[in-house]
Amino acid sequence: MTTGFAICFxxxxxxxxxxxxxxxxxxxxxxxxxxxxxxxxxxALIYVLLGAPFIAIVQVAVYAGAIMVLFLFIIMYLNxxxxxxxxxARSRRATALATAGLLAVLxxxxxxxxxxxxxxxxxxxxxxxxxxxxxGQAGLPGAPAATPDAQAALQAARAAAQPQPGQAVTVExxxxxxxxxxxxxxxxxxxxILVAMIGALVIARPQLQRESALRKExxx
Amino acid sequence: MDFRPPDxxxxxxLPTAVVGATxxxxxxxxxxxxxxxxxxxxxxxxxxxxxxxxxxxxxAIFRPGPxxxxxxxxxxxxxLLSLLLLGATAVCVLLASRYLVHDGVDAAEAAVLLTLGxxxxxxxxxxxxxxxxxxxxxxxxxxxxxxxxxxxxxDRTSHEAALxxxxxxxxxxxxxxYGMAFVYGATGSLDLREIGARIAGxxxxxxxxxxGLALLLIGLGFxxxxxxxxxxxxxxxxxxxxTVAAYMAVGVKVAAFMALLRVFNVAAGGAAASWQxxxxxxxxxxxxxxxxxxxxxxxxxxxxxxxxxxxAGYxxxGLAAGGAAxxxxxxxxxxxxxxxxxxxxxxxxxxxxxxxxxxxDDLRGLRRRHPLLAAALATFMFALAGIPPLSGxxxxxxxxxxxxxxxxxxLAVAAxxxxxxxxxxxxxxxxxxYMREPADDASPVTLAAExxxxxxxCLIGTLLCSFPFGLWLLSAAGWAAGALR
Numbered sequence: 129m130t131t132g133f134a135i136c137f138x139x140x141x142x143x144x145x146x147x148x149x150x151x152x153x154x155x156x157x158x159x160x161x162x163x164x165x166x167x168x169x170x171x172a173l174i175y176v177l178l179g180a181p182f183i184a185i186v187q188v189a190v191y192a193g194a195i196m197v198l199f200l201f202i203i204m205y206l207n208x209x210x211x212x213x214x215x216x217a218r219s220r221r222a223t224a225l226a227t228a229g230l231l232a233v234l235x236x237x238x239x240x241x242x243x244x245x246x247x248x249x250x251x252x253x254x255x256x257x258x259x260x261x262x263x264g265q266a267g268l269p270g271a272p273a274a275t276p277d278a279q280a281a282l283q284a285a286r287a288a289a290q291p292q293p294g295q296a297v298t299v300e301x302x303x304x305x306x307x308x309x310x311x312x313x314x315x316x317x318x319x320x321i322l323v324a325m326i327g328a329l330v331i332a333r334p335q336l337q338r339e340s341a342l343r344k345e346x347x348x
Numbered sequence: 349m350d351f352r353p354p355d356x357x358x359x360x361x362l363p364t365a366v367v368g369a370t371x372x373x374x375x376x377x378x379x380x381x382x383x384x385x386x387x388x389x390x391x392x393x394x395x396x397x398x399x400x401x402x403x404x405x406x407x408a409i410f411r412p413g414p415x416x417x418x419x420x421x422x423x424x425x426x427x428l429l430s431l432l433l434l435g436a437t438a439v440c441v442l443l444a445s446r447y448l449v450h451d452g453v454d455a456a457e458a459a460v461l462l463t464l465g466x467x468x469x470x471x472x473x474x475x476x477x478x479x480x481x482x483x484x485x486x487x488x489x490x491x492x493x494x495x496x497x498x499x500x501x502x503d504r505t506s507h508e509a510a511l512x513x514x515x516x517x518x519x520x521x522x523x524x525x526y527g528m529a530f531v532y533g534a535t536g537s538l539d540l541r542e543i544g545a546r547i548a549g550x551x552x553x554x555x556x557x558x559x560g561l562a563l564l565l566i567g568l569g570f571x572x573x574x575x576x577x578x579x580x581x582x583x584x585x586x587x588x589x590x591t592v593a594a595y596m597a598v599g600v601k602v603a604a605f606m607a608l609l610r611v612f613n614v615a616a617g618g619a620a621a622s623w624q625x626x627x628x629x630x631x632x633x634x635x636x637x638x639x640x641x642x643x644x645x646x647x648x649x650x651x652x653x654x655x656x657x658x659x660a661g662y663x664x665x666g667l668a669a670g671g672a673a674x675x676x677x678x679x680x681x682x683x684x685x686x687x688x689x690x691x692x693x694x695x696x697x698x699x700x701x702x703x704x705x706x707x708x709d710d711l712r713g714l715r716r717r718h719p720l721l722a723a724a725l726a727t728f729m730f731a732l733a734g735i736p737p738l739s740g741x742x743x744x745x746x747x748x749x750x751x752x753x754x755x756x757x758x759l760a761v762a763a764x765x766x767x768x769x770x771x772x773x774x775x776x777x778x779x780x781x782y783m784r785e786p787a788d789d790a791s792p793v794t795l796a797a798e799x800x801x802x803x804x805x806c807l808i809g810t811l812l813c814s815f816p817f818g819l820w821l822l823s824a825a826g827w828a829a830g831a832l833r
Contacts, residue, residue, distance in 0.1 A: 310419075310479070311356070312361070312420060313479045316471060316480070316487070319464065319467060320483055320486050320490065323461070323468075326461065327491070330498070331494065
């Protein structure tokens with residue numbers, strides 16, 4: 129289990145680091161963005177490995193999904209260096225490699241989740257325990273010794289289904305922590321986001337003013 | 349799942365809440381009623397900052413312990429520096445209403461950004477958890493990234509400054525967060541008191557802890573411009589509007605040094621062996637490079653930038669000395685440094701003309717052109733140089749005696765030698781303004797009402813930190829340092 133964990137972690141960390149390096153060193157902005165997606169997915173899988181599936185899903189949905197779409201949209205909108213490089217076979221090969229790598233990592237993700245047995249395994253264990261108990265209670269007189277065994281198995285299975293320190297953290301637990309222990313940082317973070325929003329407006333405003341002035345000129 | 353309601357000690361959050369609310373109301377008012385918004389938002393912001401300073405009083409009297417699950421610690425040290433930061437923000441808002449507006453910046457925008465940056469600084473000085481250090485630092489930094497670029501329409505170096513500060517700041521934040529992750533890995537907690545308890549109990553992995561502390565030192569060292577991480581400071585200070593440069597030099601440095609004090613002296617005090625030597629070397633390097641390079645500057649803004657780098661080195665001497673004496677020295681020097689540096693920047697603003705940045709030659713004959721301004725400048729320069737009985741002397745004396753008490757005599761010697769180097773360029777400024785004849789085309793200097801008020805505030809502050817009034821601040825700093833947990 130621990131060596132499996134270590135191998136998974138090392139592979140994912142290597143993928144994340146390699147993707148980050150490629151993101152910085154690739155010349156084409158679209159490639160950079162795709163490598164960033166790969167990097168984000170790899171770190172999401174590290175979160176799964178650490179027992180935080182909710183954070184992993186949020187990471188994929190928000191960062192690898194929404195924000196990266198925005199990135200790609202802007203890159204394409206500005207048409208950054210697209211013209212020469214798309215015709216270039218080498219760059220096409222790089223895109224193909226990045227996509228293939230992404231797919232491989234996603235496939236690996238399924239393997240990791242299954243193999244670590246935390247998420248998929250427990251309900252099955254509960255079901256197995258219940259089956260065993262039912263079998264014991266239906267109990268043929270020939271098998272009375274099976275009953276305590278089956279009960280112990282059920283209890284063990286139930287205990288395994290409870291969240292334990294170091295194992296998968298539920299959304300409920302995150303919510304409770306956010307609104308009790310981390311209430312203040314949670315609120316102050318909204319102040320931080322507000323500053324960034326005001327900043328974006330302040331920076332964009334001269335441009336907006338110029339555009340509205342232009343529009344007025346055109347209409348008059 | 350049991351839900352325990354959070355411990356919300358509102359007294360501890362009162363100053364920051366008032367500052368945050370002031371920014372939000374100013375913002376809303378300026379959007380809803382744009383007519384006359386400039387004047388109103390400035391006066392409302394000043395009122396809010398004063399209210400927040402009053403809001404510090406209950407905390408000073410009732411001494412709320414760690415609040416919000418230990419996130420916020422409004423102890424006497426935090427109150428002392430909060431008051432300084434609120435004052436510095438008020439002075440900068442006052443200056444912004446005159447100078448930034450002159451650059452074509454919306455007054456309400458400048459006031460809101462300065463106030464929100466101040467909220468971040470207040471969270472930093474009263475942080476009881478690394479998480480709060482991080483969020484406070486980011487709130488402050490994001491506000492400053494924008495403020496640095498505000499004059500971009502008139503002056504392209506302002507854009508350059510903002511971009512440099514943003515990119516290098518983001519890089520430094522990476523170090524900071526990575527360091528926090530390592531400290532968490534070593535001690536199992538982000539809470540500063542808990543980290544201290546784990547280190548004292550021997551439950552911290554020493555290797556991870558040392559790596560974490562080194563990364564934290566780099567991240568925060570960037571913000572205060574300790575020497576190998578100072579490269580951004582002169583360019584950013586020179587490019588940013590002078591009001592903003594003053595805010596950076598005072599606010600960021602004071603807030604980040606308080607965070608350094610809480611993380612290193614208080615939480616990681618038990619692991620001093622792993623960081624003390626590193627901080628001492630950084631201090632020596634910073635004092636040496638800052639002062640030596642400042643000698644060669646002719647642009648006054650760059651000179652003040654290098655001077656503020658050198659002063660980060662002096663403050664780091666107190667950090668390296670450690671213990672209550674070191675903390676007292678850092679607290680006192682932060683306050684003294686805040687007033688004298690802010691004052692120097694106000695004089696710089698008064699001399700600034702639209703087209704170019706003030707040079708050393710622009711000071712010629714200032715005594716004749718504006719005797720009061722020349723006297724104020726001389727006071728700030730003497731204070732910065734550490735000439736008795738002014739505030740800088742008391743501060744340096746505290747720092748050096750703390751270093752000697754901690755047995756770090758070479759560090760104390762380095763601090764004395766560097767102050768001697770520094771005296772040269774500070775006194776040269778006084779010589780230029782008092783003993784050189786003015787150039788033939790020198791224009792008379794006139795002070796706006798806002799500048800006069802700001803100058804008066806900085807002068808009063810500097811004199812209150814000087815002998816004999818400074819002794820009162822000295823004992824207050826000692827009391828606050830003793831209450832640091």
